Structures are given as C-alpha cells and as structure tokens.
Amino acid sequence: MKKTIFTIISIALMTYAGIAQTPDTTKLWTTGFKAAVTFNQVSLTNWAAGGENSLGGNSMFNLFANLRQGKTTWENSLDLAYGMVKTGDENTRKSDDKIDFLSKLGHNVINKNLFLSANLSFKTQFAQGYNYPNDSVIISKFMAPGYLMLGLGLDYKPFPYLSISFLPLTGRLVIVNDTALSVVYGLDPGEKIKAEFGAAFKVTFEKDIFTNVSLKSKLDLFSNYIDRPQNIDVNFEALLVLKVNKLISTYVGIQTIYDHDILIMDKEGKIGPRTQFKQTFGIGLTYALKHYEATVKP
Secondary structure, eight states: OHHHHHHHHHHHHHHHHHHTOOOSOEEEEEEEEEEEEEEEEEOOSSOTTOOOOEEEEEEEEEEEEEEEETTEEEEEEEEEEEEEEEETTSOOEEEEEEEEEEEEEEEEEEETTEEEEEEEEEEEOSSOEEETTEEEEEEEBTTBTEEEEEEEEEEEEEETTEEEEEEEEEEEEEEOSOGGGTGGGTOOTTOOEEEEEEEEEEEEEEEEEETTEEEEEEEEEEEESSSOTTSOEEEEEEEEEEESSSSEEEEEEEEEEEOTTOOEEOTTSOEEOOOEEEEEEEEEEEEEEEEEEEEEOO
C-alpha cells in the first residue's frame, strides 16, 4: 500500500516538475542564512532564598535558497536547532533538538497569488532524548521518529510574507528506526515505517512587525484519510526576535504539537496522546546574511 501511494505521488511530482518548466527568462536566486547562539546562567552561593545553579545554551541555524523564474518558484529552507542545560548536580540534558527541511515548488497558472504547488518536507532530531528524570529510558533519537511528507495542491500567497497551502493529495511516512519505540509513535510492534495518505494544510508567516522586531510562525495540519481522519495532527511554531543591535538579539519561541499516534506517560503513569508544549527564551549572538543573484539566459 505505502509503495503504491508514494509511486503515484512521485510520478505526479515528476510530471508536474516537467510541466512547470518555463521559457528562457530571468532567473532570480535569493540565498542566505541566519545563525544564533544564546546562553543563560544562574550562579548561587549561600543564597538564603534557595535555588540551584544552572547553565544552558541554545543554537539555531536557518539556511534558505529560493528561485524565481517566470511563473515558477522554488523555495527551500532548512531549520536546525540544538540546546543543552545543566541544573545543579543533575546530568546535562537536552533542551532543544530539531531538523526541519522544506522544499516547495510552485507554478502560477491561475492568478498572480495562486500557485499549483508540490511540497516536500522532512522532520526529525539529532540526538537521543530521555524520559527525565530517568536518564536510562530513551524516548526518541535520530530518525525515531522521522517524518517524510510529499503533498500536491494549491498555494495562496496574498502577500510576500504569507503563504497558505492546501494539499489534498499528501503522502506521509512515519519512520521509527528503533523497534523499541515503534508503539510510542503509532506503529505496530516491530515496524519501522508507517505509510499514511491524507490532506495537509500549511500556513507560514515571516515579517518584521515593528522596527527591530520580527515574527516567524508555521502551522502544519494533517488528516489521515485511512485512519481516523477526524483526528487532526497539529504542529504550530512561532519565534519572536527582538533585535538589540547587529549582533545581539532576544528570542522568544513557542511550539505546540498534538498527534494522537504519539503516546506520552504523565506523572501518574497513565499513557495516552497528549498536547505537547515547548517555550524557549534567550539572549545571545546572532548573524544573518542574504544574497541576491540574477542571471539571464541568452
């Protein structure tokens, strides 16, 4: 079943890519990256109010390469993040971990704001995660889980900073490269790959909302036609950046995830799907670079 689904979608994508080729016109590439490193520390000595020493740091990296040629656009982005924190005498723990790749091909045939679109995305993490405070129970690792998604549909861009995609033909592979974690992420015992077919809805927003204040957010929704389509997977991220000067910025980030296939144990030992929430805050060094390159075919 999963081979059939992705064979059909792959053929559709290759056919679409061939159709989307435009006549010889000006090509405009926009490439660049943003990198940031933040630190936080608390040091206490004979502190009557109590507390614990802590030391932590987070790193974020975004790489992008976008092409515009005639009516065709090709947008690519890679978001990476990793953080560690140490509190008191506890072992160093992971506080952030993300690999998020998106490639989107669009061809404008309806009006200037509406595109036929093909979306390819991949998400996973770098390192092992544990069921803290128990450092011996692994609950995630690289490619456990991993999500590979390919969708076809429409992309609406009413403004340069806003994109709304509806992808009614979407295939998704849930990859768990450790059978000990298969059941945790909705797979049958012993399985490493689960194929899903459904619809996806994506919204991306990135804009300077005030002077030296920018907001970047992403909303991903997915409904599996084959299994409980009424249960919609949700992944929402938002990052607010307040720029102090060219090298120093403050970051406030949130992320909310809900996936009914992911089983989480609460403090009382009950296991089931739950809403996941993450909040990050940091002040640190940042660097950004953007480059434009236009070429004209003879």
